[in-house]
Amino acid sequence: MTVPAPSALPAVPSPGRTRRRRHRDAPVAWVLLAPALAGIVAFLALPILVVAWLSLTRWNLLAPPTFVGPDNWVRVLTEPTFGHSMLVTVLFVAMVIPTQTGLGLLMAVLLSRGLPGSAFFRVVYVVPWICAPLALGVVWKWIFAPYGGALNALLGTSVEWLTSPALALPAVAAVSIWSQVGYVTLFFLAGLAAIPGQLLEAAALDGAGAWQTFWRIKLPLLGPTTFFVLVTGVIASFQAFDHIYALTPDGGPQGATDVIAARIYLDAFGSGAFDLGRAAVMALCLFAVLVVVTVLQQRFFARRVTYDLS
């Protein structure tokens, strides 16, 4: 899912120039809005109500659902599985976000030097990001395979990348980083390009070196971009599923890669358990976390004052 780019945050709709059209417009507007509105109500709003109801029922799909009140909530919040999945998810996010942001910034700075061939590299880095995460996960599953896999062949080792509890989560995080660095790079490139040339020229006149210019001028001015990249990255990583499912379909060794999205899928459909009530509770908890993150982001951007609001 997506979050608006910072440069495109909605201004409160300002009145059109012709107020008197207000009422004549209404029927047309409703006709134009009807399909999209129906879609949003049926496939985004209604499911929230349904998932709330499911969270209060016990249902294994084969027998009819029974109402159990807060039972699922008690189970999810007291049993260790959910806490473990949240912890794994937070660890995953903590591995992915700083690394991909740092690498993305590094690549963007190098590309912004305007060296010949930069355009080529810029395109290459985005390639993994465009491809199906599921398919990339399968490719990496082979690369990591303990027997017949490319990585062990290359290193001459027989490391169990995906089946060792210590290595599985870093391996899964590495694939995530690998596929997203290019995307982060593009944002930093755009941010760097937006820095007014006069500022940099003034700094050069003052005798600032490249290093000083970066730390004193560029990095502070990249603040909003960095924040945007961080927040969207956190939101996406909290929901990461496809490539993790391809790499470790059952939550990994000792649940090492049992991130929350995978746990929701496994509890609902993927294991033999068919515990839809539990899955519904966890889905709502994840939703709550993401709403908090998004609201914080919106509030930050609503207050920010930046150089590029011309």
Add this chain to the structure above:
Amino acid sequence: MTPPVPHPLTRRTLLGSALGLGAAAAAGCSPAAQQQRPGDSGAQRTVTVRLWDEQVEAAYRTSFDAFTAANPDIAVRTTLVPFADYFTKLTADVQAGNADDLFWLNGSYIQPYIDNDLLMEIGADFDAQRPGWIEPAVQQYTRDGALWGVPQLTDGGIAMYYNTQLLEAAGVSPAELADLTWVPGGGEGDTFLPVMQRLTVDALGVRANEDGFDGDNPGTWGYSAAQDLQGIYYNFLGSAGGAFQDAEGRFVFDSPEGRDAFGYLVDLINTHRVSPDAANTNDNGDFTRDQFLQGKIAVFQSGIYNLKNVADGADFSWGIVPIPAGPRGRVSVVNNVVVCGNAAAEDADAVTRVLQWLGSPEGATPIGASGAALPAVTDAQPAFEEYWSGQDVDPSLFAEQGRQPSIGAPTGERYGAALTAWKPFFNEMFLGRLPVEEALAQAQQAANEAIEG
């Protein structure tokens, strides 16, 4: 604020072609569905059958062609769902009301379907046929006198496939391989492990019974020990004298016999290194079979369900011998597969007729004649033996093992949940990271908690 971006699309091509394509595709059609659409048979009624075995699916097609020729009003289609997803998808589809009219079930998963009245009873309409079905299969699927599926396949027992060249290279004769004994903990009287060590070679050509053997760099493995319920560990557990579940379905594998059997298997993999590391096999039920077919495993222990795969896939000479004997002799698991009628099927009469056809010798013979599996319809079994004698293969060993003492196949109303619960502990145990005693105790507790829900 959004600068114009160069783009290759004109409005006309964008909207025109897209709308045209969209209209053309709006109904959505699937080539996979069309492939199976009955031809111009003019059939008014369509019955669908879901199963997990690709080989048997081909045999079913032959069988249903004959059925439709005799019953022009009914066309039958098959749906193949891989075993790995079969039971999760079936549960979801039964709930959603779009499960097939007939579907396969095995003993592990049938109970909740019976409990929730989701199956057609195999009642009086089938009385005439019932004596023609093998008795263990009928018993396995009868609850309180009611039968819930038409027996289709019987797995017989488990045996060991061997690669003749790899045996010869190690100086092991098939006769020697056919008479092996394993002893808990190895040592005195254990003839199985030494042979498997002779058959295991590392990447530099050093055998596992020689000095300098490097288990970290495998060349070929002697044996296919893995976390494989039907092919491997049930048989070791049974021949140690243990049980997996008790009569009430509670899990009881955390026993002295269980520790003997699983301890022996874990040692084969992690101490003696005569089998692939569990990192390869825990999540990949086909790894050992594929490695055997590629000449990387000398002895592959499995059932009749892999006979056709081995016959088709092996480009080396191979044979079949009995599994090793344990403290209680050779004990293996016998499982049968039934085809069930969906209680929610719209055309119950057509479903009954197709079930009757599959339970008849004529209907079940193509399964045997293709060599894909041993039919559970007695009079269809000769076709299976004929097929394989034509291939110079004698599959009678599986049937013989099937007549030996057997260990009960897994079952229970919440079997799927129990499997999910015990699997992580078994994963760790087979990887050699969790001691067998702890793993079995924890796995058993988790599995029993899961069936209590």
Add this chain to the structure above:
Amino acid sequence: MTSPDTRGRRRREALRPASLLAYLVLAVGAVLTLAPFLLSFLTALKTPRQFASQSPLAWPDPVTGENFAELFGGGGFVSPVVVTAQVVVVVVVGQLVFSIMAAYAFAWLRFPGRDGLFWLFLATLMVPQVVTVVPLYTMFSAVGLSNTFWALVLPFVLGSPYAVFLLREYFRGIPADLLDAARIDGAGTWTILWRVVVPLARPIVATLVIITVVTHWNNFLWPLIITTGPTWQTVTVATAALQGQHDSNWTLVMAATTVAIAPLLVVFAVFQRHIVSSISLTGFR
């Protein structure tokens, strides 16, 4: 448009030690980025026999098409490709048409409750897919639509809040005089929308086409849950199923991932400049 002078300066710049170091880092990054694609494609061109007997890094010898032949023959990969293509086309067309309509209403028409409704649209951006799949599954199965073509497209075809949001922003940048002029010429809303607004908004429409194609070609979780068996399998679901079924048959599995990835690589190669600028403009994901 670089003058000879700047080009000369750039070339000198490129030979400085700092620049060489930068090139080194950039090149390592490029190799790490592309190597997995190359390796998996090469594996797809190997015979299973070569794969089993040689290093996984060995060059394919002989080069074979047998994995692709098996994939599209016995592997049944024709249907997933056709199904996915249809899903993508229907979703792209539906989502764009309906999103354009809604975005126009939000941008240029006045009606009671407009602002509140727009904020509702924006709020739904926060609803992640993993939260809605469980209830959507129960809803679709309750009305008997699971494992159908409609189940694959319906949740997406009626428009996307994200597309509505981006289009509205763009539409509002169109000078109102143009619309007024058209209206004075007697054009109705429908004509103005498709003859004036959409042509002016071609860049953002093209961007959204690409975003939607990429998103729905790659979509996995929903098709995984709502489809059963081969009939309505999409490419991603078929790839996952193939991997589960032929786990150590990596040559075949890599042929499948190649098929799942290649079409988007082609799209990317053709439209790469456009895609790259779209990403930094819209943050599409």
